[in-house]
Amino acid sequence: MSTMTFHAPATVAEACALLAAEPGARVLAGGTDLIVQMRSGRIAPAAVIDLKRIGALSGVREQAGGFVIGAATRCTALKEHAALAAAHPGVVEAANLIGSVQVRNRATVAGNLCNASPAADSVPAMIAAGAVALIAGPQGARELPVEHLPQSPGRTALAPGEFVTAIRLPGKAAHSSDAYQRLTPRTEMDIAIVGVGAAITLAGDGSCAAARIALGAVGPVAVLAEAAGAALVGTRFEAAALDRMAEAVQAVCKPIDDKRGSAAYRTAMAAVLARRVVQIARERAGEA
Amino acid sequence: MNAQSGHNAYRVVGTRPVRPDGIDKVTGKALYGPDQIAPNMLHGAVLRSPHAHARIRGIDTSRAEALPGVKAVITARDFPGQESVTFKGGETSGDRRDIAHNCMALHKVLYAGHAVAAVAATSEAIAREALALIVVDLEVLPHVISVAEAIAPGAPVLHDDMFTEGLEPKPAQASNVSATFTMAKGDAAAAMARAAVVAEGRYVTQPVHQGYIEPQACVASWNSDGQGQIWCSSQGHFDVRNLTAGILNLPISSLRVTPLEIGGGFGGKTTVYLEPVAMVLSRKAGRPVRLAMRREEVFAATGPAPGSVFEVRIGADADGRLVALEMEFWNQSGAYPGNTLHGGCATALGAYNIADARATGWDVVSNFADTHAYRAPGAPQSAFAVESCIDEIALKLGMDPLELRLKNAVKPGDPSPSRLPHGAIGYIECLEAAKASPHWNTPVAEGESRGIAGAFWGNYGGPSTVAVSVASDGSVAVTTGSPDIGGSRASMAIMAAETLQVPYESVRVAIADTASLGYSMVTGGSRTTFATGKAVVDACGQIIDSLLARGAQLLGVEPGEVAWRDGAVHCMAAGREGEKLDMAAIAGRVHQFSGPVSAEVQLNAQGYLPGFGVHICDVAVDKETGFTRVTRYTAIQDVGRAIHPDYVEGQLQGGAAQGIGWALNEGYVFDGAGRVDNAGFLDYRMPVCSDLPMIETIMVEVPNPAHPYGVKGVGETSIVPPLAAVGNAVSRAVGKRMRDLPMAPEVVHRALAGA
């Protein structure tokens, strides 16, 4: 019979030590991916290390002009943090598309990221917003932009013994905002056929000063479509600029055909959603 | 009792009291199938075939048996007389050999998920570990899934002893077509040739699952003296008993089945999957054994509704009178023969007066789970094809689709599919109610479109047994053998309280195990409130008779000098008016009379009537993505008489919700190896709350004279119209007839792109 140990450390250091000591260990945040995978028999970790008892990892803090979201913070708590919701409505709405209210009362955005699903909803939104993962490990702390953390479905850039302690987002910037949308056959409890996040900063004259567009479910990992953002910078979102943006979005799509959607459909929908989220982010930025 | 006399004639019927099982359910106390435990119980697990079609060359269980904690390992060889279980009929119909082989494969596995062995061990973890140690030597055979694959020349044949039933002469070659059935009147081909307009097409639906939340689960205990017990949830524990005893060659009364609360069935829990397996494990291990399916097992191994292919043509004259119908269809019935050909034909011929019509169905087996009943079996698929064509005719003639239906709808006295005249049906009343509804009278919103569809389901009566007893304090116990799926305990209490003229709360209803009452057929066919309800009313009538006789004796008056009023015996003898005896005063005196006050009624209820319905659906289709949102939905249905209106409305809403799911997103997806690729609620997309608007309901009451309170079955009709109601709305939005289900976003997007 296989056995599994369960640990609920109280400090980051303790968690690091436990993780380093057992190569087959898995970190547990909300458990809404981990426990489902364990029950289905897909994984059988030798040890499970719960992060929820580490006080420092729960909650949103405003720090050095930015926001630090502890790795054990439930998605619904993001909505309750007014300043965060005002600064990054796209990230907050993406996190609150995950599953259902019950799921979101457990699930975390760090877990969403570290589960490394290509369709994870909060990830494109975080990438667009310029989020950085704060990492603890046996070799000390380091930081990694969110887009570099997932490596392939189910695999991350975390070294053995490392885990994410928090996600850091920039503070509120003037004339800046973001948005996220996904396409699913159902309105809830579903997995994205495609998801698109956009963060837009407007210049004083209403033209595009900066744009980051990120895509989910159109490749093995969520991607930052740099050319798509670049196609908007300096424009006033004219039809031609939006067309170039949409083409650039489609150019980075490398989806697969599967039961959830054909590659052609996913690619076409990435462009449709990109236009929609750019429009929403732009409107929000104008009001911000 | 005058069924025609309108609601206000009743005190309790038509009110909405709290259901008696409600508190247990909302507080988590209710005991469902997977909750049951027995002392010293073992945990079982079933090994299932990964292949869709294979010959079993051998099974080596020795390593599993050697694992510490394992108490029994079984295969089909441990089932008594598996080869010879061939009889049909009795109380419980169905081919027991097929059911037995579906529970545990004997020579061949017919689908991925087919059980090949089972283990009982001291923990579920050990049982699952033991499964991995069983070596099954399978010779993989080519498989077929779709109708086209299964009927193609040279297709691999699932059953080498299956010769299409209903063909004359009997075919010389075995095939995957198990049966054919035709319903016809007049000369459809000649009438079609004269039609002014014809709508035709090929309509395709996928297998869909009933989607109950509670997985199949049971605890079984089989002693060395031959007596056994099973605790499980089902739609009919008497049939669980009969089927299991039949499969195990056990005298039926040696097996006692105790019903547990059921977490949804929708037709899917009218057969056995685990019970015989748990029994054989228990016999071998000498201890009670629990078996419970995981969700993937539910999807892979329990019966979805059949998929279907319909070729249909409907013709009308220039005034919109339907003149001809020709239909041929193929049911994709899974591993063993299905039985929905009749339902498919009757649905096509039953709702409209079409003088010349012909419907022929073919039942086709293929390599996925044996399909099983799902709410109005066979009807939704057929209504999808027929009601879509009718919408097309309305468009071609520029006619209002509701008026077109009104013009052709069957009325009492018109011939029914069985050729007998229709009884007190209410299709016209439903269409009129639809026409008068707030929904139909609200203009279609900008950017949206509207679909409408009608249909019916035949309903059923059948055998039920009930007992009613009056306790010494005058309170009433009603005992039935009908599992309560949709609030029937409340309805039984209401009908008893109405008949006895006592408060609802003084009647309590329980569902007896198979040793405590005579046979009742499954809760299915929308029969329970009608048939079991009729038995309850009859039994209450007998109780009243007994109380009147006893009361007269106690009062010392002639039997004719008492009357039953307000739950008491009233003296009518001259000069003694006003004297009365309540139920406690009589029932408390057991020792003075021949025994306690109780009555048992057995019946085989006849006179059931079909339920007609009309659904209206508004949709907004996102033209860029193909995503369809149902924005407004109204379900109108002739319910005969709503005993408890909340639960009747619930049935209308539930059927509509399931039908919307069937139309938009549900459907089995098979991978190249014939495995179900979406065996879970994530990718098998039933609608969730946020997908649906509040489903409005309009109950039309055309009472059934064959039931004391006018009841017609209401549970199934509501799933028949939605496929077409949604399809007609989406077709109008897309500007193109949508003939393939589900109409998932990508499918609609493709139609929009190609339109």
Ligand SMILES: Cc1cc2nc3c(=O)[nH]c(=O)nc-3n(C[C@H](O)[C@H](O)[C@H](O)COP(=O)(O)OP(=O)(O)OC[C@H]3O[C@@H](n4cnc5c(N)ncnc54)[C@H](O)[C@@H]3O)c2cc1C
């Ligand atoms: C019913 C249901 C619906 C769902 N719907 C959606 C949806 O709509 N969109 C969506 O994107 N997802 C959905 N999910 C998946 C899941 O809820 C999300 O991915 C969620 O964000 C995971 O967070 P968690 O805290 O529960 O992660 P966990 O399950 O605790 O962990 C997930 C994985 O990440 C690892 N991990 C967790 N935290 C860390 C950390 N700090 N450092 C390193 N590794 C870590 C774990 O070891 C595990 O491998 C759904 C799940 C369910 C059960």
